[in-house]
Amino acid sequence: MSAEAMAGPALFIGDDTAYVALVRPQLDPADPDVVRAAGEAGVSPEEFAGPGDVWALLVEDGAEGDGFELPGLRDVEADGFAEQLQAVLAGAEPFTVEAGDVLRLDGTPAGDGWALTAHVTPPEGHDTPARTLTPGPAVTADLLADLAAFRGSLA
Template sequence: MSPVAMGGPALFIGTDEVYVALVRPELDPADPGVRLAAEQAGVTPEEFAGPGNVWALMLDQDGEGDGFELPGARDIEADDFAEQLQRDLVAGEPFTAEAGNFLRLEARPTPTTWQLTAHVTPPEGHAAGPWTLDLGTLPTADLLADLEDFRRSLA
Protein backbone atom coordinates (compact mmCIF):
# COMPACT_ATOMS: atom_id res chain seq x y z
CA MET A 1 0.00 0.00 0.00
CA SER A 2 1.76 3.14 1.14
CA PRO A 3 5.51 3.62 1.18
CA VAL A 4 5.09 6.78 3.30
CA ALA A 5 2.73 7.42 6.21
CA MET A 6 0.91 10.72 5.75
CA GLY A 7 -1.49 10.88 8.68
CA GLY A 8 -4.44 11.81 6.46
CA PRO A 9 -6.23 10.28 3.49
CA ALA A 10 -3.72 8.94 0.98
CA LEU A 11 -4.04 6.97 -2.24
CA PHE A 12 -0.74 5.41 -3.30
CA ILE A 13 -0.64 3.77 -6.72
CA GLY A 14 2.49 1.89 -7.68
CA THR A 15 5.30 0.15 -5.85
CA ASP A 16 7.94 1.16 -3.30
CA GLU A 17 10.24 2.10 -6.21
CA VAL A 18 7.80 4.07 -8.38
CA TYR A 19 4.49 5.57 -7.38
CA VAL A 20 2.11 8.48 -7.48
CA ALA A 21 0.23 9.46 -4.35
CA LEU A 22 -2.77 11.70 -3.91
CA VAL A 23 -2.55 12.82 -0.27
CA ARG A 24 -4.11 15.18 2.23
CA PRO A 25 -1.46 15.27 4.96
CA GLU A 26 -2.51 15.97 8.52
CA LEU A 27 -0.04 17.11 11.13
CA ASP A 28 -0.70 16.07 14.71
CA PRO A 29 -0.32 19.06 17.07
CA ALA A 30 0.66 16.62 19.85
CA ASP A 31 3.59 15.23 17.83
CA PRO A 32 6.90 16.32 19.47
CA GLY A 33 8.38 17.33 16.10
CA VAL A 34 5.34 19.48 15.28
CA ARG A 35 5.48 21.07 18.74
CA LEU A 36 9.17 21.89 18.31
CA ALA A 37 8.66 23.33 14.83
CA ALA A 38 5.71 25.42 16.09
CA GLU A 39 7.80 26.74 18.94
CA GLN A 40 10.60 27.67 16.55
CA ALA A 41 8.06 29.38 14.29
CA GLY A 42 6.55 31.25 17.23
CA VAL A 43 3.03 29.84 16.81
CA THR A 44 0.88 27.33 18.63
CA PRO A 45 1.11 23.68 17.56
CA GLU A 46 -2.51 23.88 16.38
CA GLU A 47 -1.75 26.89 14.18
CA PHE A 48 1.36 25.19 12.81
CA ALA A 49 -0.55 21.98 12.00
CA GLY A 50 -3.21 23.97 10.18
CA PRO A 51 -6.60 22.69 9.06
CA GLY A 52 -5.28 19.65 7.18
CA ASN A 53 -7.32 20.38 4.08
CA VAL A 54 -4.60 20.89 1.47
CA TRP A 55 -4.25 18.12 -1.11
CA ALA A 56 -0.92 17.30 -2.73
CA LEU A 57 0.39 14.96 -5.38
CA MET A 58 3.62 13.15 -4.61
CA LEU A 59 5.64 10.97 -6.93
CA ASP A 60 8.79 8.93 -6.82
CA GLN A 61 10.77 7.05 -9.42
CA ASP A 62 13.90 5.20 -8.36
CA GLY A 63 14.52 7.51 -5.40
CA GLU A 64 13.92 10.69 -7.38
CA GLY A 65 10.84 12.16 -5.72
CA ASP A 66 8.87 15.34 -6.10
CA GLY A 67 5.52 16.71 -5.17
CA PHE A 68 3.32 19.74 -5.31
CA GLU A 69 0.22 21.18 -3.68
CA LEU A 70 -3.09 21.08 -5.49
CA PRO A 71 -4.67 24.45 -4.75
CA GLY A 72 -8.43 24.26 -4.62
CA ALA A 73 -8.62 20.45 -4.63
CA ARG A 74 -11.34 19.09 -2.36
CA ASP A 75 -12.25 15.74 -0.81
CA ILE A 76 -15.18 15.31 -3.21
CA GLU A 77 -12.85 15.48 -6.22
CA ALA A 78 -10.49 12.92 -4.72
CA ASP A 79 -13.45 10.64 -4.00
CA ASP A 80 -14.79 11.08 -7.54
CA PHE A 81 -11.40 10.08 -8.96
CA ALA A 82 -11.23 6.99 -6.72
CA GLU A 83 -14.80 6.03 -7.63
CA GLN A 84 -14.00 6.38 -11.34
CA LEU A 85 -10.96 4.12 -10.89
CA GLN A 86 -13.06 1.52 -9.05
CA ARG A 87 -15.70 1.47 -11.81
CA ASP A 88 -13.11 1.23 -14.57
CA LEU A 89 -11.13 -1.53 -12.85
CA VAL A 90 -14.28 -3.61 -12.34
CA ALA A 91 -15.28 -3.11 -16.00
CA GLY A 92 -12.02 -4.82 -17.01
CA GLU A 93 -11.38 -2.81 -20.20
CA PRO A 94 -8.42 -0.51 -20.93
CA PHE A 95 -9.12 3.00 -19.67
CA THR A 96 -7.76 6.45 -18.97
CA ALA A 97 -8.72 8.24 -15.74
CA GLU A 98 -7.99 11.86 -14.99
CA ALA A 99 -7.69 13.74 -11.73
CA GLY A 100 -7.95 17.36 -12.71
CA ASN A 101 -5.30 18.50 -15.15
CA PHE A 102 -2.43 17.20 -13.02
CA LEU A 103 -2.77 13.38 -13.18
CA ARG A 104 -3.79 11.02 -15.96
CA LEU A 105 -3.64 7.25 -15.48
CA GLU A 106 -3.61 4.87 -18.42
CA ALA A 107 -4.52 1.30 -17.51
CA ARG A 108 -4.33 -1.95 -19.47
CA PRO A 109 -5.72 -5.17 -17.98
CA THR A 110 -4.44 -8.71 -17.82
CA PRO A 111 -6.58 -11.46 -16.24
CA THR A 112 -5.72 -10.54 -12.61
CA THR A 113 -3.53 -7.41 -12.85
CA TRP A 114 -3.34 -3.97 -14.40
CA GLN A 115 -0.40 -2.32 -16.15
CA LEU A 116 -0.53 1.36 -15.11
CA THR A 117 1.19 4.43 -16.50
CA ALA A 118 0.86 7.83 -14.82
CA HIS A 119 1.24 11.14 -16.63
CA VAL A 120 1.83 13.93 -14.12
CA THR A 121 1.68 17.62 -14.98
CA PRO A 122 2.64 20.01 -12.18
CA PRO A 123 0.93 23.38 -11.79
CA GLU A 124 2.38 26.41 -13.50
CA GLY A 125 5.46 27.67 -11.72
CA HIS A 126 6.67 24.27 -10.52
CA ALA A 127 10.29 23.87 -11.63
CA ALA A 128 10.22 20.17 -12.57
CA GLY A 129 8.05 17.90 -14.70
CA PRO A 130 6.02 16.81 -16.52
CA TRP A 131 6.62 13.13 -15.80
CA THR A 132 5.58 9.80 -17.29
CA LEU A 133 5.88 6.98 -14.76
CA ASP A 134 5.50 3.28 -15.46
CA LEU A 135 3.82 2.20 -12.21
CA GLY A 136 4.22 -1.49 -13.00
CA THR A 137 1.82 -4.38 -13.04
CA LEU A 138 -0.43 -4.26 -9.98
CA PRO A 139 -2.91 -6.88 -8.73
CA THR A 140 -6.55 -5.93 -9.32
CA ALA A 141 -7.63 -7.07 -5.86
CA ASP A 142 -4.98 -4.89 -4.17
CA LEU A 143 -5.93 -1.85 -6.24
CA LEU A 144 -9.62 -2.26 -5.42
CA ALA A 145 -8.89 -2.75 -1.70
CA ASP A 146 -6.67 0.37 -1.62
CA LEU A 147 -9.34 2.41 -3.39
CA GLU A 148 -12.00 1.23 -0.93
CA ASP A 149 -9.74 2.07 2.04
CA PHE A 150 -9.03 5.51 0.59
CA ARG A 151 -12.71 6.27 -0.01
CA ARG A 152 -13.55 5.11 3.49
CA SER A 153 -10.89 7.46 4.91
CA LEU A 154 -12.65 10.36 3.19
CA ALA A 155 -16.08 9.54 4.62
Protein backbone atom coordinates in the same frame (compact mmCIF):
# COMPACT_ATOMS: atom_id res chain seq x y z
CA MET B 1 7.99 14.17 11.33
CA SER B 2 7.06 10.79 12.72
CA ALA B 3 4.56 8.62 10.90
CA GLU B 4 2.21 9.12 13.85
CA ALA B 5 2.25 12.87 13.24
CA MET B 6 0.70 12.42 9.82
CA ALA B 7 -2.89 11.42 9.24
CA GLY B 8 -5.52 12.03 6.62
CA PRO B 9 -6.72 10.27 3.50
CA ALA B 10 -4.10 8.85 1.13
CA LEU B 11 -4.24 6.79 -2.05
CA PHE B 12 -0.91 5.26 -3.12
CA ILE B 13 -0.69 3.69 -6.56
CA GLY B 14 2.51 1.78 -7.25
CA ASP B 15 5.25 0.32 -5.09
CA ASP B 16 8.16 1.54 -2.96
CA THR B 17 10.25 2.65 -5.93
CA ALA B 18 7.67 4.13 -8.31
CA TYR B 19 4.33 5.57 -7.26
CA VAL B 20 1.88 8.42 -7.36
CA ALA B 21 0.04 9.30 -4.18
CA LEU B 22 -2.95 11.54 -3.73
CA VAL B 23 -2.81 12.67 -0.09
CA ARG B 24 -4.44 15.13 2.27
CA PRO B 25 -1.90 15.28 5.09
CA GLN B 26 -2.99 16.28 8.54
CA LEU B 27 -0.44 16.86 11.27
CA ASP B 28 -1.14 16.12 14.93
CA PRO B 29 -0.27 19.29 16.91
CA ALA B 30 0.34 17.13 20.02
CA ASP B 31 3.04 15.02 18.36
CA PRO B 32 6.46 15.82 19.88
CA ASP B 33 8.05 16.16 16.43
CA VAL B 34 5.40 18.70 15.41
CA VAL B 35 5.84 20.61 18.68
CA ARG B 36 9.63 20.72 18.12
CA ALA B 37 9.29 21.79 14.47
CA ALA B 38 6.76 24.47 15.43
CA GLY B 39 9.17 25.81 18.05
CA GLU B 40 11.95 25.95 15.48
CA ALA B 41 9.62 27.81 13.12
CA GLY B 42 8.54 30.21 15.87
CA VAL B 43 4.82 29.36 15.68
CA SER B 44 2.34 27.41 17.79
CA PRO B 45 1.95 23.67 17.09
CA GLU B 46 -1.65 24.30 16.00
CA GLU B 47 -0.55 26.96 13.53
CA PHE B 48 2.28 24.75 12.26
CA ALA B 49 -0.08 21.77 11.78
CA GLY B 50 -2.52 23.92 9.83
CA PRO B 51 -6.09 23.01 8.90
CA GLY B 52 -5.23 19.74 7.12
CA ASP B 53 -7.46 20.47 4.15
CA VAL B 54 -4.95 20.91 1.31
CA TRP B 55 -4.43 17.97 -1.04
CA ALA B 56 -1.06 17.10 -2.53
CA LEU B 57 0.19 14.80 -5.26
CA LEU B 58 3.42 12.96 -4.44
CA VAL B 59 5.49 11.33 -7.16
CA GLU B 60 8.39 8.89 -6.84
CA ASP B 61 10.23 7.30 -9.73
CA GLY B 62 13.30 5.45 -8.54
CA ALA B 63 15.62 7.91 -6.84
CA GLU B 64 13.72 11.02 -7.95
CA GLY B 65 10.76 12.16 -5.88
CA ASP B 66 8.65 15.27 -6.00
CA GLY B 67 5.33 16.58 -4.89
CA PHE B 68 3.13 19.61 -5.09
CA GLU B 69 0.04 21.02 -3.45
CA LEU B 70 -3.34 20.94 -5.17
CA PRO B 71 -5.01 23.86 -3.38
CA GLY B 72 -8.20 23.79 -5.45
CA LEU B 73 -8.87 20.06 -5.02
CA ARG B 74 -11.78 19.17 -2.79
CA ASP B 75 -12.61 15.85 -1.12
CA VAL B 76 -15.50 15.31 -3.53
CA GLU B 77 -13.11 15.52 -6.50
CA ALA B 78 -10.62 13.11 -4.93
CA ASP B 79 -13.52 10.75 -4.26
CA GLY B 80 -14.67 11.17 -7.87
CA PHE B 81 -11.23 10.10 -9.15
CA ALA B 82 -11.29 7.02 -6.89
CA GLU B 83 -14.85 6.20 -7.95
CA GLN B 84 -13.92 6.39 -11.65
CA LEU B 85 -10.91 4.16 -11.05
CA GLN B 86 -13.07 1.61 -9.20
CA ALA B 87 -15.54 1.55 -12.08
CA VAL B 88 -12.97 0.93 -14.81
CA LEU B 89 -11.23 -1.79 -12.77
CA ALA B 90 -14.48 -3.77 -12.87
CA GLY B 91 -13.95 -4.26 -16.61
CA ALA B 92 -11.08 -5.91 -18.40
CA GLU B 93 -10.53 -3.15 -20.93
CA PRO B 94 -7.69 -0.61 -21.15
CA PHE B 95 -8.63 2.64 -19.43
CA THR B 96 -7.69 6.24 -18.81
CA VAL B 97 -8.75 8.08 -15.64
CA GLU B 98 -7.88 11.70 -14.90
CA ALA B 99 -7.56 13.71 -11.72
CA GLY B 100 -7.96 17.20 -13.12
CA ASP B 101 -5.09 18.49 -15.21
CA VAL B 102 -2.35 17.10 -12.95
CA LEU B 103 -2.72 13.31 -13.19
CA ARG B 104 -3.71 10.92 -15.95
CA LEU B 105 -3.58 7.22 -15.19
CA ASP B 106 -3.59 4.74 -18.07
CA GLY B 107 -4.10 1.05 -17.40
CA THR B 108 -3.93 -2.11 -19.48
CA PRO B 109 -4.84 -5.61 -18.26
CA ALA B 110 -1.81 -7.65 -17.15
CA GLY B 111 -2.29 -11.05 -15.52
CA ASP B 112 -4.40 -10.68 -12.38
CA GLY B 113 -4.04 -6.92 -12.42
CA TRP B 114 -2.96 -3.89 -14.39
CA ALA B 115 0.10 -2.37 -15.97
CA LEU B 116 -0.19 1.31 -15.16
CA THR B 117 1.32 4.46 -16.60
CA ALA B 118 0.98 7.74 -14.74
CA HIS B 119 1.30 11.07 -16.56
CA VAL B 120 1.95 13.89 -14.08
CA THR B 121 1.69 17.56 -15.07
CA PRO B 122 2.57 19.92 -12.22
CA PRO B 123 0.28 22.92 -11.83
CA GLU B 124 1.28 26.33 -13.11
CA GLY B 125 3.99 27.90 -11.00
CA HIS B 126 5.69 24.62 -10.14
CA ASP B 127 9.18 24.42 -11.64
CA THR B 128 9.26 20.65 -12.23
CA PRO B 129 8.57 19.46 -15.78
CA ALA B 130 5.78 17.06 -16.66
CA ARG B 131 6.79 13.42 -16.40
CA THR B 132 5.61 9.93 -17.13
CA LEU B 133 6.28 7.02 -14.82
CA THR B 134 5.37 3.37 -14.58
CA PRO B 135 4.24 2.42 -11.09
CA GLY B 136 4.71 -1.22 -10.16
CA PRO B 137 2.07 -3.66 -11.39
CA ALA B 138 -1.23 -3.39 -9.54
CA VAL B 139 -3.20 -6.48 -8.50
CA THR B 140 -6.88 -5.73 -9.09
CA ALA B 141 -8.09 -7.01 -5.70
CA ASP B 142 -5.44 -5.02 -3.82
CA LEU B 143 -6.13 -1.84 -5.75
CA LEU B 144 -9.89 -2.19 -5.21
CA ALA B 145 -9.32 -2.68 -1.47
CA ASP B 146 -7.08 0.41 -1.37
CA LEU B 147 -9.69 2.44 -3.23
CA ALA B 148 -12.46 1.31 -0.87
CA ALA B 149 -10.34 2.25 2.17
CA PHE B 150 -9.47 5.62 0.62
CA ARG B 151 -13.09 6.42 -0.16
CA GLY B 152 -14.08 5.31 3.34
CA SER B 153 -11.54 7.70 4.85
CA LEU B 154 -13.24 10.58 3.03
CA ALA B 155 -16.68 9.78 4.48
